[in-house]
Amino acid sequence: MIHLALPLTLVAILAGAGAYGVIARRNAVLVLIGVELILNAANLLLVTMGSVTADPLRSGHVLALFVITIAAAEVGVALAVILALFRDRGHVDLSEPGT
Amino acid sequence: MTTLDVLFAAIGLIAAASAVLAVTTRHLVHAALWLVVTLGTLAGCYLVLGAELVALVQLLVYVGAVVVLVLFALMLTRAPIGPSPEHTSGPVQRAAAAVAGAGVAGLLGAVLLTALGGRLVSTREGRTHGVAEQLFGTWVWPFELLSLLLLVALIAAFAVSRMPSATGPEVTSPERRADEAVEVP
Numbered sequence: 001m002i003h004l005a006l007p008l009t010l011v012a013i014l015a016g017a018g019a020y021g022v023i024a025r026r027n028a029v030l031v032l033i034g035v036e037l038i039l040n041a042a043n044l045l046l047v048t049m050g051s052v053t054a055d056p057l058r059s060g061h062v063l064a065l066f067v068i069t070i071a072a073a074e075v076g077v078a079l080a081v082i083l084a085l086f087r088d089r090g091h092v093d094l095s096e097p098g099t
Numbered sequence: 100m101t102t103l104d105v106l107f108a109a110i111g112l113i114a115a116a117s118a119v120l121a122v123t124t125r126h127l128v129h130a131a132l133w134l135v136v137t138l139g140t141l142a143g144c145y146l147v148l149g150a151e152l153v154a155l156v157q158l159l160v161y162v163g164a165v166v167v168l169v170l171f172a173l174m175l176t177r178a179p180i181g182p183s184p185e186h187t188s189g190p191v192q193r194a195a196a197a198v199a200g201a202g203v204a205g206l207l208g209a210v211l212l213t214a215l216g217g218r219l220v221s222t223r224e225g226r227t228h229g230v231a232e233q234l235f236g237t238w239v240w241p242f243e244l245l246s247l248l249l250l251v252a253l254i255a256a257f258a259v260s261r262m263p264s265a266t267g268p269e270v271t272s273p274e275r276r277a278d279e280a281v282e283v284p
Contacts, residue, residue, distance in 0.1 A: 001101045001103065001219055001220065001221050002101060002103040002104055002107060002147070002148070002219070002220060002221075002222055003100075003101075003104055003217075003218070003219055004215050004216060004217075004218045004219075004220060005212055005216040005217070006104060006107045006108055006111060007107065007111070007144070007148065008208065008211040008212055008215060008216060009111075009208055009212070010111040010114060010115060010144065011207065011208075011211065012203075012204045012205070012207040012208030012211065013115040013118065013119075013204055013208075014114070014115070014118050014137075015203050015204060015207050016200040016201060016202075016203045016204025016205075016207070017115075017118040017119050017121070017122050017200060017204075018118075018122070018200075019196075019199055019200045019203040019204075020122050020123075020196045020197060020199065020200030021121070021122030023188075023192065023195065023196035023199055023200070024122070024187055024188055024192060024193045024196035024197070025122070025186065025187060025188070026185070026186055026187060026188055027127065027178075027186040028176075029127070029131075029169060029172045029173050029176065029178070030122075030127070030130055030186060032169065032172070033121055033122065033130055033131065033134050033169065034122055036134065036138075036161075036165065036169075037118055037121070037122065037134075037137065040137070040138065040141055040161075043141075043153075043157075044141060044144060044145075045211075047145050047148055047150045047153055048148060050150065051148040051149050051150055051222040052218075052220040052221075052222060056233075057233055057237050057238075058229055058230045058233040058234075061150050061152065061153050061230045062230065062233060062234050062238045064150070064153045065152070065153060065156055065234070066241065066242075066245060068153075068156055068157060068160050068161065069160070069245050069248075069249065070245070070248065071160075071161070071165065072160050072161075072164055072165055072249070073248055073249050073252035073253075074252070075164075075165045075168050075169070076168065076252050076253065076256045077252050077255055077256050077259065078172075079168050079169075079171065079172045079256065080255070080256035080257075080259040080260040081259055082172050082176065083172070083175055083176070083260055084259055084260060084262055086175070086176045091176075092176050093185075093186075095188060
């Protein structure tokens with residue numbers, strides 16, 4: 001038995017921290033870390049709801065697995081884009097305008 | 100307070116603290132390492148919630164692969180070792196970001212806690228056998244589609260990283276501006 005308030009609070013904290021990271025950071029890789037935190041908040045909510053509802057399809061857990069896979073693909077493409085950006089500009093500072 | 104409550108509170112406290120540190124630290128590499136702590140403790144949270152398969156996949160894919168990719172990105176973009184305040188925005192944008200982050204956390208927490216917060220529930224739905232049966236039964240076509248997505252992402256990553264790089268802004272910018280001018284109308 002578990003109180004649902006604890007996982008839900010952690011979801012809110014993770015999403016808030018991720019949003020702060022996306023807005024406050026200037027380095028592209030650090031922005032990516034913020035995006036990962038938001039994705040993990042969504043994942044934790046999916047797993048929590050999947051664990052506590054009597055769903056015969058196990059949607060919560062299966063969708064959490066899907067989100068993890070899509071996040072892996074996203075990070076691969078993002079790494080390639082960041083490297084192309086670095087080769088083009090010599091830095092990955094997102095606050096500076098492109099040429 | 101039940102046993103699972105105490106366990107989840109202990110692990111979740113570490114996860115929340117390391118998540119906040121990951122977005123506020125001034126060391127670039129430390130941010131990635133705090134992300135490792137966050138993702139690992141989140142796998143512990145999934146274990147407490149009874150989702151063993153998701154916890155193991157989280158450890159394998161996130162801690163094993165995603166963080167290594169992030170560290171590679173830091174290394175290949177010549178991230179400096181040591182504190183580097185120029186990677187965070189100025190105080191005004193940081194304050195705005197703090198307001199936005201607190202707003203997101205407060206709004207999400209308020210909605211979720213008022214909707215579902217008071218419930219005391221048992222976590223008996225996450226057995227691996229049932230999840231595997233559904234994953235390879237009901238969800239098998241989306242699952243196969245995901246492998247196609249991974250393939251496409253891999254090829255796209257190759258294509259993007261092998262794109263001809265600009266030799267200089269004055270050489271490429273006229274072409275680029277011409278392309279944009281063609282595409283805009």
